[in-house]
Amino acid sequence: MSSQTPGGEPPHEPAPPEPAPHESAPPEPDAETARVPVEPSPPPGTPQASPPEVPAAPTPGLISAQPTGSLGGGPQPDAPLVPWVVPTRATAAAVSEGLVIAGTFTRLVAYAADLLLLGALGVAVDGALGLFEVGRDENLALLVGGVLVGVDFLYFVGFWTSGLRATLGMRMLRLSVLDAATAKTVSVNDALLRWLALSGAVAILTLVPGLSGYIGLLSLIWLVVLLGTTALNPLHQGLHDRWARTVVVQPAPGGSGLAFATCLIMAVFVFVVLPIVALFMVGDQVSQILSQIGTSI
Numbered sequence: 001m002s003s004q005t006p007g008g009e010p011p012h013e014p015a016p017p018e019p020a021p022h023e024s025a026p027p028e029p030d031a032e033t034a035r036v037p038v039e040p041s042p043p044p045g046t047p048q049a050s051p052p053e054v055p056a057a058p059t060p061g062l063i064s065a066q067p068t069g070s071l072g073g074g075p076q077p078d079a080p081l082v083p084w085v086v087p088t089r090a091t092a093a094a095v096s097e098g099l100v101i102a103g104t105f106t107r108l109v110a111y112a113a114d115l116l117l118l119g120a121l122g123v124a125v126d127g128a129l130g131l132f133e134v135g136r137d138e139n140l141a142l143l144v145g146g147v148l149v150g151v152d153f154l155y156f157v158g159f160w161t162s163g164l165r166a167t168l169g170m171r172m173l174r175l176s177v178l179d180a181a182t183a184k185t186v187s188v189n190d191a192l193l194r195w196l197a198l199s200g201a202v203a204i205l206t207l208v209p210g211l212s213g214y215i216g217l218l219s220l221i222w223l224v225v226l227l228g229t230t231a232l233n234p235l236h237q238g239l240h241d242r243w244a245r246t247v248v249v250q251p252a253p254g255g256s257g258l259a260f261a262t263c264l265i266m267a268v269f270v271f272v273v274l275p276i277v278a279l280f281m282v283g284d285q286v287s288q289i290l291s292q293i294g295t296s297i
Helices: 031-035 104-128 136-161 168-173 187-206 210-230 239-244 255-279 283-296
Strands: 063-064 081-083 100-102 176-180 245-253
Touching: 063 176, 104 136, 104 168, 104 255, 187 210, 187 239, 187 283, 239 245, 239 283
Parallel strands: none
Antiparallel strands: 063 081, 100 245, 176 245
């Protein structure tokens, strides 16, 4: 029996159902996508993994306590932050403004020039007041000694803390004393401490009655100690420099040529010029002594 409609036409096939508007047909995977495994999306209600934490930028003025130079190339993100501490061995003065650490011999010559200047002043004052005579006034000698110690203090501390940053002897050799941590001018407190450790304490002891006979030996021993500690230190910081946190520098490339020339000039002045001047000053006294010797003979 033929399935035809009454009009003689064949029956129509039912059309396939169209997809819902909110449903899209899955795309055909191409050759590249088919090789990449796709993780299935987690079911609803599964907790999501937190994204990786990004290390926060360090706070200005702080450094990481993790030592540098490792394979990572820098501090670790979880390293604690600590305040910056100035290095103890590397000073700013050694690398700034073309300065280098001054040598021990150069510093010794500069200090000798300062002592020569202050010593000449002391001899002139004592001689003018008659303090070299046998029957001198001890009270006057003590007063003059205290004034000379004050002059010594004002000379060293005043010049170190001034814009020169150096005494006259140091300026002759182009030396400067600076704060070891900041490479700036030394503070008054540090300069006072440096003066006491260098010569101030010994100068004050000269005012104590009964110690005058031991001051020369004590000064020599202490000078040797300061020279030894200065020469053996990598930054040429003697005990007085370490206690006062100072460093002595000179323009690069340094050297001791000028110090040798200055030392030669001072030697000529001390051993040639001063004896001649002293001979002229006491010439009359020498003539009287010789005449008395001749009369007695």
